[in-house]
Amino acid sequence: MKSPLLALPGAVPAEGVDEGVAAHYGDLFREQRALADGSGFVDLSHRGVVTVSGEDRLSWLHLLLTQHVSELPPNQATEALILSAHGHIEHALYLVDDGETVWAHVEPGTQDALVAYLESMKFFYRVEVADRTDDFAVVHLPAGSIAEAPGGAVVRETPYGRDLFLPRAELESYGQKNGPAAGLLAYEALRVEHHRPRLGFETDHRTIPHELGWIGTAVHLQKGCYRGQETVARVQNLGKPPRRLVFLHLDGSEVHLPPHGTELRLADDGPDGRKIGVVTTSVRHHELGPVALALVKRNVPVDARLVADSTAAAQEVIVEP
Secondary structure (H helix, E strand, C coil), rough: CCCCCHHHCCEEEEEHHHHCEEECCCCCHHHHHHCCCCCCCEECCCCCEEECCCCCCCHHHHCCCCCCCCCCCCCCCCEEECCCCCCCCCEEEEECCCCCEEEEEEEECCCCHHHHHHHHCCCCCCCEECCCCCEEEEEEEEEECCHHHHHHHEEEECCCCCEEEEHHHHHHHHHCCCCCCCCHHHHHHHHCCCCCCCCCCCCCCCCHHHCCCCCCCCCCCCCCCCCCHHHHHHHHHCCCCCEEEEEEEECCCCCCCCCCCEEEEEHCCCCCCCEEEEEEEEEEECCCCEEEEEEEEEECCCCEEEEEECCCEEEEEEECC
16 A cells, blocks of 8 residues: 655655555655654554454453453553464564554554454454554654644554554645654664564564563563463473574675675674574664664574674674573
8 A cells, every 4th residue: 555655755665565655755864863853753554453342352352462451551552462373473463442442553464364363263252353454544753752643543652652543544634744754764773773673574484472572562471371372481481582682783884784684694604604693674773873683593692793694793682592
């Protein structure tokens, strides 16, 4: 779904899974600085929007999600995962309940599979699941923003800013009246700075929550049963995850950033050394320079010098080994 805000001056379209919104509006670092200072907005209208209504919505979702939501207060934001039976991450939901309906935004293109799964689990519960992507667009206001949300918009407020569920018909007028607009590359640079994982970027078919530091923020360890809980509990109580998320400072002399999936090796082993991890997201940050998130094997020394192809990388610990 192509955003009307791609008509704003300087807009350059994003590619891949983020197709449909602007990657930037002509000045990546200016856009980053604006967001860091609490001004502007980010068009996230390519993300899926799913709602759950009905009087059993919270108690029912509590049975399916990794997060404790049975007594979720109105207007309190949270995030949650849906796991496979083996504990692998399948969906990531960014939630808020407005007192009558749970609103969630999810990764682009994942809403159909999510709705199908939720529908299959309704049984006798008094809930209604709906894909509202065609009707509502997500707009992000950064932390510190004093911009007022349009009347009637559902707001999800987090330490990183506010996510607005805006009627899609109002998106174009909102973008014309508010600003400056910042592209997805600026948003992603701040996400990497804050060590926040993203489904489909930091995850693959075998990722478990412990590897990404999602324990606590998206996984509640003292709640009742849900699919995949046995794996979560076993790793939490008896072992360590096989991989861990790290933050990388990349060699700033390189022209190109290592793309998603670039293999990591120990610098001391040379170009033919064994693979010890992969780059998951790489960005150019307005203060930190080229940085990245990556998944490495748990036993990689925290002070080891790494290379992504030919790009030198120094790691900072996010998930403890």
